[in-house]
Amino acid sequence: MKRKTVKKITQLASFAIILGLSCGIITSSGKSASVSASSVSDLEDMLAQLEERNQQIDNELAGLDSEIAENEKLQDLAWEKLQNTKDTIDYYNYLISYQNDAIAEKQSEIDTLSQNISDKEAEISAKQTDIDELKAENEENLKRFGEIVHAMYVTDNVDIFSVLSESSDIYDLLVRTKLFVNISQQNTRFMDELKQAISDTEQKIKDLENDVAQLDSDRNTLMAEQDELEYEKQDLENKQSEEQALSNQYSNEYNQYSSAISNYEDRQQALENEKKINKEEAEAYEAEIQRMIQEAQQNSQQEYEAGEWMWPVGRNFHYITTYFGYDPWRGGSHSGIDIGDGGINGTDIYASKAGTVIKAKNDYIPGYSYGKYIVIDHGDGYSTLYGHCSALYVYEGQQVNQGDVIGAVGSTGWSTGPHLHFEVRINGIAQDPFGYVTLP
Ligand SMILES: [Zn+2]
Incomplete structure (x- = not known):
């Protein structure tokens, strides 16, 4: 659920995000500088790390619970034995006192x-x-x-x-x-x-x-x-x-068992505290992610409100590995453009125009065809295709607005590396997408 939320975010590498989180995760200026360029996926990684750490803590806590239970059992046993010896010592005291009386009585007779x-x-x-x-x-x-x-x-x-x-x-x-x-x-x-x-x-x-x-x-x-x-x-x-x-x-x-239990309990307390702090950090990350989502959505609305066709990936990704048309490497025609900039893998794919999803194909044969891909019908015979995705976030029949995140860039199907294969068609005939979209 959360992952999906996170994935619905515009690529934010262009935003300089200052993580003014109150949890002290940014301690040095060096780290701050690197974190300031963080994307949502970086934050997501940090969240995942915190969750993993809390999972480890939960495991250790469970281990400590059983250690404490075991030590408490041994402690009870030692206590029981201790009480028995105390009773025995009391009994000997009674016998010795009785013996002392007998000895004193003899002494009195001897004295007489x-x-x-x-x-x-x-x-x-x-x-x-x-x-x-x-x-x-x-x-x-x-x-x-x-x-x-x-x-x-x-x-x-x-x-x-x-x-x-x-x-x-x-x-x-x-x-x-x-x-x-x-x-x-x-x-x-x-x-x-x-x-x-x-x-x-x-x-x-x-x-x-x-x-x-x-x-x-x-x-x-x-x-x-x-x-x-x-x-x-x-x-x-x-x-x-x-x-x-x-x-x-x-x-x-x-006493040894008591002290062991006390140590385990101290450790538990420390872990609980760490867990609490981690949760607070995680909440701060999530809040920051939400803030970034809103900011990104606002920006995308402002940026593309007036546009006819929208660039289907983050605007900082604009390296075209293969253009539309004849491709000597393929020995044939290329039905769209391939956008394969560095760091593009896993980033968001946007609906170039509003429309209805008519294809959201998740199953594919590795090494063949478009892999996971989406087709959106924009009406008046226009449609767009988004191929080789790593994930699809829409379903067939779904209405999408321009700029909606519909999937993530990947390398499924016939692909040698992560890129988006983007097509624009009129009545099913592939057109040069640069007749519609503009290179950012
Ligand atoms: Zn292609």
């Missing part, structure tokens, strides 16, 4: 036993002191008893046995013996009591020492259990560390 042992040892120590005191008392007692006996009998320079054997009289003996016996009996009883007390205390110490041994053994058992708990805790902490390492790994993966 240690306190018991310490108490018992203090008791043993106290009892030991008691025994020492009792023994000292016993010795003191024996010593005192000896002194008493000594005082009683040794003051008279008689020892106890002498006292007993050398009593001067029975009464004296009785008195002395009775007293001695009393003292002796009292002392013996006292000594027996002391011995009993020592023996009892020693027994108590033995009992306490047994208790201490038992407590110590219990404490060792508890400490072994505590060691076991510590070992288990260490095991849990190792496992938790491993899980933490995994968690860090998944966290890194997650």
Whole structure:
């Protein structure tokens, strides 16, 4: 549709088009100079380039969409794994905390036993002191008893046995013996009591020492259990560390995917921006093309309003490769004129006069005849023919005005290079076109 619009434009090489487009496509004076001589087809090329670039952008955007989708999938997976490791770490935390409680409880039991042992040892120590005191008392007692006996009998320079054997009289003996016996009996009883007390205390110490041994053994058992708990805790902490390492790994993966997605999204944004700018440029080109079309139509109306027959191609194309009439190269007559100027290929062909299209032949045999061609009936027996076209823009039966773009110059049919073969006929008989058109 657009192409057709573009093709309906008068050849505009004669117009110096200053492309005052706002998109900054003309950046240097050199480029500006070359672009200023641009034709609609140059603009059309630029439009096509922009469209091609936007097509590439669309392809890359589609690729980025799938990259992002893929990375998001991987990111979700990493997130899921990360959450799992976090749950596991929490669970280990719970187990370790539980283990710490158990260890503390053991410690409290051990402390209680240690306190018991310490108490018992203090008791043993106290009892030991008691025994020492009792023994000292016993010795003191024996010593005192000896002194008493000594005082009683040794003051008279008689020892106890002498006292007993050398009593001067029975009464004296009785008195002395009775007293001695009393003292002796009292002392013996006292000594027996002391011995009993020592023996009892020693027994108590033995009992306490047994208790201490038992407590110590219990404490060792508890400490072994505590060691076991510590070992288990260490095991849990190792496992938790491993899980933490995994968690860090998944966290890194997650961040990598995030950053990749972010990069892709930045690229998408950049491409979208470029696409937007390209679209704006394209719109500016299209607007410029429209402006040129209008300008060209106005010019052509002004130029040919009064003319009888119009030059059938752009006025800057006026090199005639073959004239009407006898042609030695052909070895026969040439039924029209061939206009084959440089750069003519693809340019517009104009209806030389108003009329009805009676032939618009698109199908042709390469190398033969007129190729794609058009015949317009102008009435009163007059008709014109336009041969070797690259494209036809009209259909049979169509009414055309003078100057309407009807096709594009080409090299179809029997042709060795791009040119327009133009004929003027009266009642089907070819005339010299220069009898009707004027060389520009
Ligand atoms: Zn010809």
